[in-house]
Every structure is written in C-alpha cells, then in structure tokens.
Amino acid sequence: MKVLIAVDPSDIAEKAFDWYFKNIHKEGNEVYVCHEAEQPDLPTVFFAGGASFPAAEIGRIMTDHNKKKNELENTYTMKCKSYKIKHHIDIETTQDKPGVAICKKAEKVHANMIVMGTRGMGAIRRTVLGSVSDYVLHHSKVPVLICRGQDQ
Amino acid sequence: MKVLFAVDGSEIAEKAFDWYLENVHQDSNFLVIVHGRENPQIPTLNFTEGAAFPSDEITRIMKESNQKVDALVDKFSMKCSEKKIKFKVALEGGKPSKPGETILAVADQEGCEMIVMGSRGLGTIRRTLLGSVSDYVIHHAKIPVIVCPV
Numbered sequence A: 001m002k003v004l005i006a007v008d009p010s011d012i013a014e015k016a017f018d019w020y021f022k023n024i025h026k027e028g029n030e031v032y033v034c035h036e037a038e039q040p041d042l043p044t045v046f047f048a049g050g051a052s053f054p055a056a057e058i059g060r061i062m063t064d065h066n067k068k069k070n071e072l073e074n075t076y077t078m079k080c081k082s083y084k085i086k087h088h089i090d091i092e093t094t095q096d097k098p099g100v101a102i103c104k105k106a107e108k109v110h111a112n113m114i115v116m117g118t119r120g121m122g123a124i125r126r127t128v129l130g131s132v133s134d135y136v137l138h139h140s141k142v143p144v145l146i147c148r149g150q151d152q
Numbered sequence B: 001m002k003v004l005f006a007v008d009g010s011e012i013a014e015k016a017f018d019w020y021l022e023n024v025h026q027d028s029n030f031l032v033i034v035h036g037r038e039n040p041q042i043p044t045l046n047f048t049e050g051a052a053f054p055s056d057e058i059t060r061i062m063k064e065s066n067q068k069v070d071a072l073v074d075k076f077s078m079k080c081s082e083k084k085i086k087f088k089v090a091l092e093g094g095k096p097s098k099p100g101e102t103i104l105a106v107a108d109q110e111g112c113e114m115i116v117m118g119s120r121g122l123g124t125i126r127r128t129l130l131g132s133v134s135d136y137v138i139h140h141a142k143i144p145v146i147v148c149p150v
Helices: A011-023 A055-083 A098-108 A131-139 B011-023 B055-082 B099-110 B132-140
Strands: A002-006 A030-038 A086-094 A113-117 A144-147 B002-006 B030-036 B086-092 B114-118 B145-148
Touching: A002 A011, A002 A098, A011 A055, A011 A113, A011 A144, A030 A055, A030 A098, A055 A086, A086 A098, A098 A113, A098 A131, A113 A131, A131 A144, B002 B011, B002 B099, B011 B055, B011 B114, B011 B145, B030 B055, B030 B099, B055 B086, B099 B114, B099 B132, B114 B132, B132 B145
Parallel strands: A002 A030, A002 A113, A030 A086, A113 A144, B002 B030, B002 B114, B030 B086, B114 B145
Antiparallel strands: A144 B145
C-alpha cells in the first residue's frame, strides 16, 4: 500500500508519523513523506520613493525558507531510514494552498491512504482541526488518517 | 491495539470495513464494532378519535428494526469470524439521535486506540462529502480517526 504522510515542522506531524509507523505500518508499504510549503511572502517592491530592489531581504527570506525545507527533509529521511521504511521524501514549494497540493500529490503518486496530524504550525492554536487537515478530509478520494496527539 | 469500527447498514461502511481488513488490520488488533441503534419511529398516538392503541403496528416496526440490526450484526460478525479476527459487537441503545456521541462513549469505555468509519452513511443528504456523524467524531475524538470516503 502506498501511504502519503503530509508533514510540516510541527511536533504534531512528527507524532503522527511515529504513531503511523508504530500502529499502522506494514512491511511492504511505501511511504511518501510530503510537505507542501507555501510560497513565502516576499517584500513587494515600492517604486514610489525610488527605493532600491530589496535584494538582500529577499535573499534572506529565500535562504531561510530553503533552510527550513532542508531541515524537514533531513529529519524525515533519517526517520525513514532508521525505521527501515521504503520511502520517498518530497518537500516542495507550491503556489496552491497546502490542502489542494496534498490532494494532488496523493493522486499523482497513487497513494492508497493519507496520514496527517490534526493541526500544524498554524496561528490559531485553539482549533480542533486545522484548515489543511479539514480540507484534505473533505476532498480526499482515499481514506485519511487524522492523528490526534495523545496530549491534545 | 483496540480499534473501534463504526458501522451502519450502508455499503460505505461495508467497503470501509473490507478496506481496513485488507490494508490496516494487524493480527494483534481487537475490533470493537459499534452500531448506534436508532430507535425506530413509532407511530404517535392520536387520541382525537379515541383510536385504539396501534400495538400491532408498533410490534411490526420493532420487529423489523430488530431484524435489520441482527442482520447487520451477523454480517460483520461473519466477516470477522471468517478472517479469524478478535472482535466484539457493541450495540448501544445510547441517545439514538446522537450516534457520534455514542461512538465516542464506546471508544472511551472500551479503551480503543483508534476509530475507523466511512465518510457518509445512510443519512439523507447524499451530496455532502462528509456526513454529520463522521464530522462530529473527527472534531471530538481524542484518538486517531481514519475516515474512508465513498
């Protein structure tokens, strides 16, 4: 079975991954770890005052963004290797909303199931179910496992 | 691991069950099958014309309802027995109008670690992507939930 695990840098995502591996994973399952990062907000260029192109600022933002992506990729590559899981890691930047991107990805890799946490890094911490999980739950064509953390 | 499986008479529930058995079930799992039995609609009594108590009607309705539930229980019990799965059936008379609450109450009671259910059941609004019961359970469960779409 092909399983798509949607992650982000949060603890919840990591716990969801571990829980999946401990309780659901079967040998022979192929795991696709994906993160659909939204294009970071780049400062708009103001020509009003003849301001110069904020190249340094933009460079910094992109470097930061890529650094986070790399860290995420390393974290999950290491986990998959240590659990000895057949895996593919896809950390991408997308123009689509994360929910849409995740569903598209699931279709692309022919995933049989999607695994994700209830919430991620979103600002509204009080919500029971984050907007991305909510979207995927309502639009996925395959079963979705929503991993609620034990401490939530 | 104890897994709670919420079923109703729908095909979706059956497909979700088969999918679960094929892809997720581990031999050490123990299944708790829950069906929130709804009390059937019993004809209300009209005293206007001094009508007699429609006991025959009521008996018939109750019998039909019980037969449906028994058929459901048998179907899933057979599936489990065939595949030699450890299971038990929980028929909760709970609040008939709140299957979501019933499902969570049983999960709690039985110490289940995961819930599996279809996205929709026999509910009337067929256009919805996620039925009200699945929606309720997702938002209120304290344990992981797998929702199987149509």
